[in-house]
Amino acid sequence: MPSASASPLSIYNEHLKRGELGYQFSPSLNKAVFYPRVIAPVTGAADLEWRVSKGLGTVHATTVVHPQQGAPYNVCLVDVDEGFRMMSRVEDIDPRDVKIGLRVKVRVHTPGGEEDPYPVFTPAEGA
Amino acid sequence: MSSVKRGSVAIVGAAESDLGAVAALMSPIDLMAQGIHRALADAGLTLKDVDGVFCACTQARTSAMSLVEYLGLPNAYTDSTIVGGSSFEIHVAHAHAALEAGLCTVAVVAYGSTQRTVGRRAASSREFNPYETPYRPFLPASAYAMAANRHMHEFGTTREQMAEVAVAAREWALLNPAAWEKNPLSIADVLNARPISDPFTVRDICLVTDGGGAIVLTTADRARGMQQQPVYVLGSGQSITHASITSMPDLTHTGAIESGAQAYRAAGLTPADIDVLALYDAFTINTILFLEDLGFCPKGEGGRFVEGGRIGPKGDLAVNTNGGGLSYCHPGMYGLFLLIEAVRQLRGGCGQRQVAEAQAAIVHGNGGVLSAQATVILGGPATV
Numbered sequence: 001m002p003s004a005s006a007s008p009l010s011i012y013n014e015h016l017k018r019g020e021l022g023y024q025f026s027p028s029l030n031k032a033v034f035y036p037r038v039i040a041p042v043t044g045a046a047d048l049e050w051r052v053s054k055g056l057g058t059v060h061a062t063t064v065v066h067p068q069q070g071a072p073y074n075v076c077l078v079d080v081d082e083g084f085r086m087m088s089r090v091e092d093i094d095p096r097d098v099k100i101g102l103r104v105k106v107r108v109h110t111p112g113g114e115e116d117p118y119p120v121f122t123p124a125e126g127a
Numbered sequence: 128m129s130s131v132k133r134g135s136v137a138i139v140g141a142a143e144s145d146l147g148a149v150a151a152l153m154s155p156i157d158l159m160a161q162g163i164h165r166a167l168a169d170a171g172l173t174l175k176d177v178d179g180v181f182c183a184c185t186q187a188r189t190s191a192m193s194l195v196e197y198l199g200l201p202n203a204y205t206d207s208t209i210v211g212g213s214s215f216e217i218h219v220a221h222a223h224a225a226l227e228a229g230l231c232t233v234a235v236v237a238y239g240s241t242q243r244t245v246g247r248r249a250a251s252s253r254e255f256n257p258y259e260t261p262y263r264p265f266l267p268a269s270a271y272a273m274a275a276n277r278h279m280h281e282f283g284t285t286r287e288q289m290a291e292v293a294v295a296a297r298e299w300a301l302l303n304p305a306a307w308e309k310n311p312l313s314i315a316d317v318l319n320a321r322p323i324s325d326p327f328t329v330r331d332i333c334l335v336t337d338g339g340g341a342i343v344l345t346t347a348d349r350a351r352g353m354q355q356q357p358v359y360v361l362g363s364g365q366s367i368t369h370a371s372i373t374s375m376p377d378l379t380h381t382g383a384i385e386s387g388a389q390a391y392r393a394a395g396l397t398p399a400d401i402d403v404l405a406l407y408d409a410f411t412i413n414t415i416l417f418l419e420d421l422g423f424c425p426k427g428e429g430g431r432f433v434e435g436g437r438i439g440p441k442g443d444l445a446v447n448t449n450g451g452g453l454s455y456c457h458p459g460m461y462g463l464f465l466l467i468e469a470v471r472q473l474r475g476g477c478g479q480r481q482v483a484e485a486q487a488a489i490v491h492g493n494g495g496v497l498s499a500q501a502t503v504i505l506g507g508p509a510t511v
Contacts, residue, residue, distance in 0.1 A: 009257055035258045035373075061273035061378055064325040065265045075264045075324075077273060077373060087259045087373045096325075100280045111261075118261040 140170025158239030158339030179231030211494025239339030300450025364389025
């Protein structure tokens with residue numbers, strides 16, 4: 001394996017800065033791979049290809065976190081249509097209204113400052 | 128996975144260190160040493176007999192090195208595998224192999240934590256994960272909460288059923304003088320407690336205490352002449368399916384299915400042979416998942432199975448008889464305490480909470496966020 005010119009995380013972040021949700025696909029595994037890696041799990045092949053998701057998914061599991069200070073907020077797992085799961089949150093609705101099966105669409109959240117952008121989701125009616 | 132011989136080693140000593148809120152400035156290694164001293168006394172041995180040291184600790188990155196220095200055992204065989212709360216069940220499996228191979232002759236497995244005194248965050252700081260940390264999951268609770276959310280969705284499990292687990296643990300704890308919690312708990316108390324990460328309230332979640340302890344293992348031949356009735360290691364198994372909850376293959380099916388199958392196969396036993404269950408109850412959903420995955424009820428039936436006090440002191444299945452991580456103690460990693468209680472039950476002498484004629488116990492450890500599952504089956508003299 002040659003030296004890496006860019007880390008998996010930095011490539012993921014570059015996609016986000018372009019407003020895209022990047023993920024990897026392994027031909028040897030014949031599956032999407034997430035989080036991004038340098039080799040595919042199980043097969044061990046260095047065959048990971050970067051792809052861009054259409055950004056649609058379905059809430060797989062959800063919780064409302066009740067912090068000691070501040071408002072309750074959503075944390076969830078989203079099954080993205082291309083076949084991978086990621087942690088995220090659904091915005092624009094009450095966290096208690098986020099349910100298993102809700103269709104959602106990605107939105108890149110840009111915290112600003114030193115913090116990297118990260119993907120969040122919003123309800124996607126009819127998608 | 129295992130080619131070690133069934134019953135070739137035994138646990139011959141077991142003890143807790145101080146528990147609950149320990150003396151100011153006690154260190155985790157102080158608690159390990161206190162546990163070792165008491166467990167060796169229980170076994171009728173001294174530190175001079177010990178040549179194997181197994182431990183794990185979130186507050187000491189090189190815990191085996193720290194403990195070997197503290198004890199003055201430079202030539203001890205060591206293992207500080209750490210995969211969260213189930214590390215100690217894995218240490219028993221590793222000690223089994225090491226004792227059988229002659230790498231050591233008397234092994235101690237030790238743990239200590241001062242997480243109540245120093246604060247949970249200081250005792251076990253979270254690693255930054257760029258794919259999870261930005262969403263501020265309250266870990267580990269939010270991960271288990273999402274598994275509970277799936278269980279409710281797929282199988283119709285209810286909040287009241289989860290609360291039954293906490294109530295049963297509390298009823299057992301009221302029979303255990305060493306338990307942290309001293310007052311009764313009702314289903315309504317659990318449901319109406321402060322919400323933490325839905326569907327969990329604070330009463331669905333394990334305690335935050337200090338504590339530690341140790342067990343002593345040796346070969347079965349040597350164990351038979353010692354002062355305590357030996358508790359034999361009949362079989363063990365492990366399965367580590369993921370590290371973060373996002374990568375868990377199926378949120379309602381844990382690696383306990385595999386680790387349990389390995390342990391039952393090695394022990395030559397089935398769930399019907401088990402008298403005592405020690406299941407890692409960091410959250411109420413754990414007990415439900417592990418009852419299912421270890422074969423005590425079908426998948427999806429765990430919630431209905433625990434109804435009506437079935438796993439409490441008046442029920443027909445003895446689960447977490449010390450009061451569990453929910454009501455007895457939970458100093459960060461709980462796996463060692465499961466082993467201590469199973470040993471005591473199999474020896475007899477647990478007083479009010481003693482399970483009659485207990486001969487076989489299943490000890491199931493859980494580490495991370497339903498990540499590292501490790502099972503040990505222990506037995507009394509009638510099982511070997």
